Amino acid sequence: MIDLKTLTIRKAHEHLKKGDFSARELAENYLAEIEKKNPELNAYLEVFGDVLEQAGAADEKIKNGGGGVLLGIPFATKDNILIKGRRAGAASKILEGYVATYDATVIKKLKEAGAIFLGRANMDEFAMGSSTENSSYGVTKNPHDETRVAGGSSGGSAAAVAADLALAALGSDTGGSIRQPASFCGLVGLKPTYGAVSRFGLMAMGSSLDQIGPLAKTVGDAEIIFNAIRGQDSMDSTTISEKTYSVENLPKKFVIGVPRDFLGEGVDKKVLENFEAGLKKLQQTGAEIRDIELPNIKYSLPVYYIIMPAEISSNLARFDGVKFGAKISGANLLEDYMKTRGQLFGKEACRRIIIGTYVLSAGYYDAYYNRAVAVRKLIADDFKKVFASGVHAIATPTTPSPAFKIGEKTSDPLQMYLADIFTVTANITGLPAISIPSGFAASVDKQLPLGFQLQAPRAREDILFEIGKKFEKI
Amino acid sequence: MMANGMIYLMLKLEEIEKLAKLARLEIPAEEKETLRKEVGEILEYLGQIQKLSPKEPPKEAGLVRNVFRDDREPHPSGEFTEALLANAPDKEDGYIKVKKIL
Numbered sequence: 001m002i003d004l005k006t007l008t009i010r011k012a013h014e015h016l017k018k019g020d021f022s023a024r025e026l027a028e029n030y031l032a033e034i035e036k037k038n039p040e041l042n043a044y045l046e047v048f049g050d051v052l053e054q055a056g057a058a059d060e061k062i063k064n065g066g067g068g069v070l071l072g073i074p075f076a077t078k079d080n081i082l083i084k085g086r087r088a089g090a091a092s093k094i095l096e097g098y099v100a101t102y103d104a105t106v107i108k109k110l111k112e113a114g115a116i117f118l119g120r121a122n123m124d125e126f127a128m129g130s131s132t133e134n135s136s137y138g139v140t141k142n143p144h145d146e147t148r149v150a151g152g153s154s155g156g157s158a159a160a161v162a163a164d165l166a167l168a169a170l171g172s173d174t175g176g177s178i179r180q181p182a183s184f185c186g187l188v189g190l191k192p193t194y195g196a197v198s199r200f201g202l203m204a205m206g207s208s209l210d211q212i213g214p215l216a217k218t219v220g221d222a223e224i225i226f227n228a229i230r231g232q233d234s235m236d237s238t239t240i241s242e243k244t245y246s247v248e249n250l251p252k253k254f255v256i257g258v259p260r261d262f263l264g265e266g267v268d269k270k271v272l273e274n275f276e277a278g279l280k281k282l283q284q285t286g287a288e289i290r291d292i293e294l295p296n297i298k299y300s301l302p303v304y305y306i307i308m309p310a311e312i313s314s315n316l317a318r319f320d321g322v323k324f325g326a327k328i329s330g331a332n333l334l335e336d337y338m339k340t341r342g343q344l345f346g347k348e349a350c351r352r353i354i355i356g357t358y359v360l361s362a363g364y365y366d367a368y369y370n371r372a373v374a375v376r377k378l379i380a381d382d383f384k385k386v387f388a389s390g391v392h393a394i395a396t397p398t399t400p401s402p403a404f405k406i407g408e409k410t411s412d413p414l415q416m417y418l419a420d421i422f423t424v425t426a427n428i429t430g431l432p433a434i435s436i437p438s439g440f441a442a443s444v445d446k447q448l449p450l451g452f453q454l455q456a457p458r459a460r461e462d463i464l465f466e467i468g469k470k471f472e473k474i
Numbered sequence: 475m476m477a478n479g480m481i482y483l484m485l486k487l488e489e490i491e492k493l494a495k496l497a498r499l500e501i502p503a504e505e506k507e508t509l510r511k512e513v514g515e516i517l518e519y520l521g522q523i524q525k526l527s528p529k530e531p532p533k534e535a536g537l538v539r540n541v542f543r544d545d546r547e548p549h550p551s552g553e554f555t556e557a558l559l560a561n562a563p564d565k566e567d568g569y570i571k572v573k574k575i576l
Contacts, residue, residue: 101557234543302520313497320498322572327563333573334498342500350499354490354513357497359520367524368517375523413512414519 002029004164009221012167013069016062023062023072026167027055027116030074034118034165041141043150043159045079046087047119054116061114069224071114076166078157079120080127080203081212083107090203091135092125094319094344096326104201105236106170106212106229113228118166122156125346126316127177127205129153130419133410134348141406142184145446148403151181157215158185168225169215174206175304176398176423178213179435183398183451186437188222188468189215191423193458194430195240197226198233206311207238209304209427219436219468226461245459250466256282256454257292257391266418268401270441271450275397278438278452278471282395285470292391294382297425299375304424305417306359306372313356316349351413380429387457393467396422398435398451402443422453431455434464436471485514 002021015021031051038044048054051074058072077083080090082100084107089095103111110117124134132140132155140155142148143163150159154171158181161169171178173191182189190213197212204210214225232239258279263272279289321327321340328339345353359368386394400421409416426433438452452471456463490510494501501509555568564571 098561101554101561237541237543296526299523299526302523305516306520306523317498321563322570323558324561325563333575336573337498338500341498342494342502345499347505350494350501351509351512351516353497353499354493354509355516355520357493358513358517361493361496368520371523371526375526378526414516417516417519 002026004029004033004167007167008218009069009073009168009216009224012073013071016072023055023058023116024052026072027051027074027118030118030164030166033163037143037163037165040146041143041150041159041163041165042122042138043140043156043163043165044076044119045089045091045122045137045156048086048117051116051118058114058116067114070110070228072116074116074118074167075110076118076121076157076160076169077107078154078169078171079123080172081107081170082201083117086120088120088203090126091123091137092344092346092349093136094321094325094340096344098325100201102201105198105233107201109229109231121154121160121169124153124155124177125349126203126312127153127172127174128312128348128352130176130180130416131404131406131409132156132181133406134346136346139406142403144186144449145403145443147405148448149184149406151184151403153177153181154215155181158182158187158189161185161187161215161217168217168221170212170225170229171215172202172205172210172212173427174209175308175427176420178215179398179423179433179451179453180419182215183435183437183453184403184449186449187215187217188219188437189213189435189451190222190226190461190464191426191433192226192230192461193240193245193432194427195238195244196230196432196459196461198231198236198239200233200235204315206308206427207315208311209308211427219434219465219472222434223461223465240459245457247459247462250462251392254282254285254287254392254463254467255390256287256289256467257386257394258289259294259297259394259396260291262294262297263396266400266421267397268441271397271399271401274439274441274450275395275452279395281471281474282467284474285467287467290391292386292394294379294386296375296378296382300379300425300428301417301421303372303375303379304420304428305355306368307376307428309352309356310360310369311356312349313353313360316345316353319345348413376428379425383425383429383431383455392463393454393456396453396455398422398453402441402448402450426455430458432458432461432464434468436468438471485510485517
């Protein structure tokens, strides 16, 4: 038996290279864990039937001395990322039966690197949610406490890695959907700079906000995956090149900004204590902690929950029962649309489509959408000013509370939205952000993981990795 | 709908029905009232951005500029037709089939 608990990508790579175990044996170990734990956790919607063949191909390459660090590494991928010839459904009934006709760019890159795809991970329908409770195929449970959510929307990806059902995973992050589940499950989660990773082959949710990124056990593993999937792509015109933003050398001494005014109300006491302890850790690494002001940050959540549904109402218009997926037939074409969409989209998808339609409709457009776009600019300018003043990264908790109970927030959508308070800013501003495990909050009989979030200037993932690695060591 | 500079947020059931129709969503009758209440509460929360000074910063082209790829090297006609059509719920003779609209 391979000790999966302590395994990282880097370690697995060394073992594969030395021949301590084969890619096939590694994959078999993960498949055995999946068989044991997935029925209860519901992290995977589907486990692929050809995992051992994929691993066999990787072993061939290892034998021939080829391949990089990801060769033979088993991944879980979120159900909204396309792999050619395989089912993809964004955990929605409206895509029942849909088979991807091409590889997403991130998949193409991982395939070239020799990664193994174990299966598609559960998520909130079309990535809308913070708990995976909006999946059409049941909630994903938190491996640290099965009465609690794994977070969302990439909850399946997070639970899979946390329970050793995959060594690493891909998720997508529109308002925290990688970082929040990473925090709830005790993992590292990275939301790259807007444009750093191609979204070609990712089902669009909020196109001005979406990014694909890794969920992994260590900062080093997240960095390996990020370097493998990043880069300009002619199939996604929003991708950036290495020249898009100027990047300076890493500073000798890091200055970490803390927006104190933003950390009071509605934040769990244990989360705040853990955050203060995190800041102390950073001080021990020689970093300076500086109080900063981001005057408009309090408007981040309303801005996000206007812009995101507006983009959803437009992006989800393509699901109409004509081109792909499932269809419910009516008396005429209009009824086909109405029934297919009305009956096959879940409640949260309908809610957000309605809100998006409202904020974009004549009469409300200026008061909501236009205003939100203007405030978005104010928030981005606040961050720019802070970074220009010599701050290298901004620290907050990742979430205002540890993982909540299954069902706790399902009857109150607004309460669910508030779980995203610290994560949405990075999507609004396009900044890279990382969540790093920072310890635990004790509940009655369980230890619930907490996360420490850092945001850096655009294209400065290197700062996040550098500080993150120091943070991990203490 | 403006009262005291704030948007008046009690949504009417007819408004939900109109929005649902625009968005091509058939909402079951028993869910409309819940939706009206939830959407109303959410919009009220979102309305707090109205409190900010109404002076909007000038619009500008984003930092991330749109870059179009060259339109060249097209794939052979029909290369993907079969795979794409396989996903369509209704098809006939290499076409997607829909109900007539006239």
